[in-house]
Amino acid sequence: xxxxxAIDKLKEKGYKRTKQRERIxxxxxxxxxxxxxxxxxxxxxxxxxxxxxxxxxxRNLYLLAEEQVLExxxxxxxxxxxxxxxxxxxxxxxxxxxxGKTKAVEFCPMDKIAQSLDGYAxxxxxxxxxxxxxxxx
Amino acid sequence: xxxxxAIDKLKEKGYKRTKQRERIxxxxxxxxxxxxxxxxxxxxxxxxxxxxxxxxxxRNLYLLAEEQVLExxxxxxxxxxxxxxxxxxxxxxxxxxxxGKTKAVEFCPMDKIAQSLDGYAxxxxxxxxxxxxxxxx
DNA sequence: TATTTAATTGTAATGGTTACGATTAGATAC
DNA sequence: GTATCTAATCGTAACCATTACAATTAAATA
Ligand SMILES: [Mn+2]
Ligand SMILES: [Mn+2]
Ligand SMILES: [Zn+2]
Ligand SMILES: [Zn+2]
Numbered sequence: 001x002x003x004x005x006a007i008d009k010l011k012e013k014g015y016k017r018t019k020q021r022e023r024i025x026x027x028x029x030x031x032x033x034x035x036x037x038x039x040x041x042x043x044x045x046x047x048x049x050x051x052x053x054x055x056x057x058x059r060n061l062y063l064l065a066e067e068q069v070l071e072x073x074x075x076x077x078x079x080x081x082x083x084x085x086x087x088x089x090x091x092x093x094x095x096x097x098x099x100g101k102t103k104a105v106e107f108c109p110m111d112k113i114a115q116s117l118d119g120y121a122x123x124x125x126x127x128x129x130x131x132x133x134x135x136x137x
Numbered sequence: 138x139x140x141x142x143a144i145d146k147l148k149e150k151g152y153k154r155t156k157q158r159e160r161i162x163x164x165x166x167x168x169x170x171x172x173x174x175x176x177x178x179x180x181x182x183x184x185x186x187x188x189x190x191x192x193x194x195x196r197n198l199y200l201l202a203e204e205q206v207l208e209x210x211x212x213x214x215x216x217x218x219x220x221x222x223x224x225x226x227x228x229x230x231x232x233x234x235x236x237g238k239t240k241a242v243e244f245c246p247m248d249k250i251a252q253s254l255d256g257y258a259x260x261x262x263x264x265x266x267x268x269x270x271x272x273x274x
Numbered sequence: 275t276a277t278t279t280a281a282t283t284g285t286a287a288t289g290g291t292t293a294c295g296a297t298t299a300g301a302t303a304c
Numbered sequence: 305g306t307a308t309c310t311a312a313t314c315g316t317a318a319c320c321a322t323t324a325c326a327a328t329t330a331a332a333t334a
Contacts, residue, residue, distance in 0.1 A: 016280055016331050053283050109246035109264055122268040127246055131259040153300045153311055190314050
């Protein structure tokens, strides 16, 4: 995912191009090594827009996640976001609890268990691995 | 897991047997169909102990999770708990977003990806499936 | 430039969780 | 049973991420 592609996607849906929204996307493209907590986005964007409000941050992060520009997860009770990985197919992540960086894991357990959930309607799933990356060891 | 086994486990570690702690364990044994939010535990225990404090609830839930009497997860930004499943081996759960009931999924994806994380130290992992159970469909 | 509507701001409320000093009550020894 | 020790609880407030909303601003379009 990249900025222009994301903005085009929003434009098609009737969302406007704003400086704040653009800056949020920039932050993600500058540092796409892992999940970023909402708090960090806020602090970073405040350097350019000192009066930015919580509403703006969360509204945009949720919108971008809804539009699949970002993907989100919850770590330590805080919502984290990153650019949606669309270079390869659906996959999951190892998340380093030291530096926050992630490593793709090219395997989805849902393939293996579909038949065992006969009669159940599966809406979503979460598979995450936590630990320390080589750099943090 | 059952109440007496849990209390014995605590006793061995030097923790005391209290009425409040016992009641918490009872609540889990009465309703072990799925994860229960901390809030529900509080409300339930207040019927017997009207003045019970947050501190007591959380301290006990965390202690019991630490001692592997309970297992925990976070759903919708709230911590949920259930008796630790020790009747069979390590497994994961389908969680119904309608009624909260869970269904064991006898498959752990970690077996399949161990070699792909060479050089990484894996501390933990989470695999959960969300959707509607037959009863809620 | 006027109009329309999405977006932002400023600020307060919400709600789950955490913290802590004072008090109570299990457990053990005598 | 009483004294002693320390875990556990209580009462209450603080914390902090998130949510809410009325007033204002700014992007898009004609
Ligand atoms: Mn990825
Ligand atoms: Mn189970
Ligand atoms: Zn998957
Ligand atoms: Zn597992």
